[in-house]
Every structure is written in C-alpha cells, then in structure tokens.
Amino acid sequence: MPIEYWHWMILGFALLALEMLLPTGFIFLWVGIGAIVVGALGFLIPGLGLGVEFALWGGFSVCAVLAWRHFKPMSFESERPTLNRRGHSYLGRVFTLAEPIVDGVGKLRVDDSQWRIMGADLPAGVRVQVTDVQGATLIVERIAE
Structure with a gap:
C-alpha cells in the first residue's frame, strides 16, 4: 500500500x-x-x-x-528579578540590629519575617548592611557611622 x-x-x-x-x-x-x-x-x-x-x-x-x-523569542527581563529570591532582594539594605550577633550568628527582623544572619559579633543597636545571601541566611557587615 x-x-x-x-x-x-x-x-x-x-x-x-x-x-x-x-x-x-x-x-x-x-x-x-x-x-x-x-x-x-x-x-x-x-x-x-x-x-x-x-x-x-x-x-x-x-x-x-x-x-x-x-x-525563538529571548527570555524577557523581569522588572522584579528577585521576586522569588527574597533574600537577594535585601542585598544592600541597611538594618538596625534588635538582637546582638553572638559567635557570628544572630537574628534580624526584616519586614514581616525573621532571618538568620551571620557576621562579626556585634551588639544590639548597631546598623548593618546585607552584603550577601547564603541559602536562607543573610550575611551582614557593620556600616561605619
């Protein structure tokens, strides 16, 4: 056939x-x-x-x-590239520590959530800037005042 x-x-x-x-x-x-x-x-x-x-x-x-x-159409650039990577949206932001960083680890209240932070030991009340993100941990550094 x-x-x-x-x-x-x-x-x-x-x-x-x-x-x-x-x-x-x-x-x-x-x-x-x-x-x-x-x-x-x-x-x-x-x-x-x-x-x-x-x-x-x-x-x-x-x-x-x-x-x-x-x-084929190229992938589009989003207006909010960190939308689903919440920690990365905090890069460069400055916060005041409510709790001290002890042994390189602490907690930071950011907007409506609490984040684990790592950095040099610092007392409460110090202003820090988010410099990096490792998984669900924000890496912070003290900013000079």
Whole structure:
C-alpha cells in the first residue's frame, strides 16, 4: 500500500498532539508541521515518490527546528528579578540590629519575617548592611557611622 497524502496529514497531527502531551521542547511540533507540509505537497503534486516525500519531510523538519532555535523569542527581563529570591532582594539594605550577633550568628527582623544572619559579633543597636545571601541566611557587615 503506497503512502498517500492523508497518511502524512495524520502523522503530522499525531505529532502535534504528542507535542501537547509531552514536555519535549517543541521538537514534535516542527516535525509534525513538516509532515503536514509534505502531506499538502502530496495532495498538490500527486506521485512524488516515497523517497522524495521522506527527504522533503526530513528537510522541512530540520529547517523548521533550526529556524525556530535561531529566531525563538529571548527570555524577557523581569522588572522584579528577585521576586522569588527574597533574600537577594535585601542585598544592600541597611538594618538596625534588635538582637546582638553572638559567635557570628544572630537574628534580624526584616519586614514581616525573621532571618538568620551571620557576621562579626556585634551588639544590639548597631546598623548593618546585607552584603550577601547564603541559602536562607543573610550575611551582614557593620556600616561605619
């Protein structure tokens, strides 16, 4: 049984459906579109031949994938890049210690939460600046007054 144009169409739409079901990174999308294009060409130009159809399918698929990778939209820059990295949003901010830092570790109340801080031993009431973040710990340094 020869491969007809509608076989290519079914293959193309099946690949598009597979793309919706699997997290493949759009590969099945472009291969499916290539199969649909070959099906359309098979409808318009009957008797292309199986070898020509497979060559066209491969060529269209490869060109579509390469074009997509070249022209795909770049990731956008967020207005709030530290939105989901809360500790990093405190970098550079200055706070007054409510509790002392003892043995390099202390606590700092920031907005509506309490953070573990690390830095040089300092008494309560000293102003500190957040200089780094290590996991859920803020690294602070005393600022000269």
